[in-house]
Amino acid sequence: REGRIIGAESLARWNNPTLGSVSPAQFIPIAEQTGLIVELGHHILETGFRTLREWRDEGIYLNQFSINISMRQFTHHAFVAQVEDLVQRYLDDELCRKLIFEVTESIVAEDINRVISVMNSLKESGIRFSMDDFGTGYSSLSYLNRLPLDEIKIDRAFVGAIDQNEGDRMMVVTILNMANILKLNIVAEGVETAEQLDFLLRYDCHIFQGYYYSKPLPKEQFDAYYRSRAGSL
Numbered sequence: 001r002e003g004r005i006i007g008a009e010s011l012a013r014w015n016n017p018t019l020g021s022v023s024p025a026q027f028i029p030i031a032e033q034t035g036l037i038v039e040l041g042h043h044i045l046e047t048g049f050r051t052l053r054e055w056r057d058e059g060i061y062l063n064q065f066s067i068n069i070s071m072r073q074f075t076h077h078a079f080v081a082q083v084e085d086l087v088q089r090y091l092d093d094e095l096c097r098k099l100i101f102e103v104t105e106s107i108v109a110e111d112i113n114r115v116i117s118v119m120n121s122l123k124e125s126g127i128r129f130s131m132d133d134f135g136t137g138y139s140s141l142s143y144l145n146r147l148p149l150d151e152i153k154i155d156r157a158f159v160g161a162i163d164q165n166e167g168d169r170m171m172v173v174t175i176l177n178m179a180n181i182l183k184l185n186i187v188a189e190g191v192e193t194a195e196q197l198d199f200l201l202r203y204d205c206h207i208f209q210g211y212y213y214s215k216p217l218p219k220e221q222f223d224a225y226y227r228s229r230a231g232s233l
Contacts, residue, residue: 001206005229007064009102009209010048011216012040032072041073042082049090051219052098060226066100066130074103075110080121087125096126100151104132108143119148130187135175145182152179156190156210162199169199176203 014022031037045067052065073079087096101122107115119129130151131144135158154175161168172188179186188200191210200208217225 001201001208005062005226006207007062007066007098007100008222009066010044010051010068012044013216028070032070035072037070037072038076041070044068045083046086046090049086049095049099052095053090055223056095058223060223062098064100064128065098066102068102068132071103071106071110074107074118075114080118083122083127084125093126097128099127100130101127102130102132102153105134105136107131107147112143112146116147123148130185133189135171141178149184151185151187153187153189153209154205159188159190159196159200159210160192162196163193172200173203176205180204 012024012028014024014027016022028037031040048065048067052062055062091099123129128150129148130153131147131149132153133155134152136155152175154172158168158172158175162172176186185207186205187207187209188196188205189209191197191200191208191212193212197208197212214225
């Protein structure tokens with residue numbers, strides 16, 4: 001809300017010499033179905049951890065660095081050990097506290113006690129958790145209260161309809177109020193217009209993500225974007 005860049009989200013993109021640009025909407029579900037999501041997820045984690053450390057060394061300071069975790073990856077028996085190994089190789093305590101693992105509401109379809117155990121194990125390293133695309137799944141308030149979450153992200157579908165739909169406006173206000181009651185940070189995804197931003201500011205949303213600020217950028221372009229924004233404040 002102060003106009004500063006406070007974080008970034010790691011996004012997977014595939015530019016194939018033969019196929020061209022392949023949307024994650026195409027390759028992520030296939031990776032999930034085949035089990036390759038575990039290997040791909042590990043690559044994304046390692047690249048993200050290394051990037052976070054490099055950025056700090058280069059003077060790019062973020063409050064948070066978000067990485068999406070698939071349910072198949074999250075429930076893999078070696079997930080916690082893999083994360084702890086990557087933490088030892090790339091991060092220190094300060095950088096660990098900047099990490100946010102994003103999960104979706106489908107997490108409540110898993111063994112909830114095992115999910116909580118995995119989350120708590122990772123939180124011992126300082127890693128935080130966010131529920132992505134909130135409002136589109138089927139999580140109940142009781143599950144939301146049990147999970148050791150730190151943040152929820154309002155789905156872009158609700159934010160995108162703020163300008164047109166009273167029901168979606170009220171849904172956004174309800175989520176903001178609920179997050180405040182549960183003492184959770186909240187991020188509005190898919191912010192594209194000044195009108196959407198003004199509405200969210202009016203109802204005390206603090207963090208925003210979307211094309212209003214920037215499209216997803218390759219690492220080098222993000223470096224330049226961060227420095228240009230920092231220099232303008």
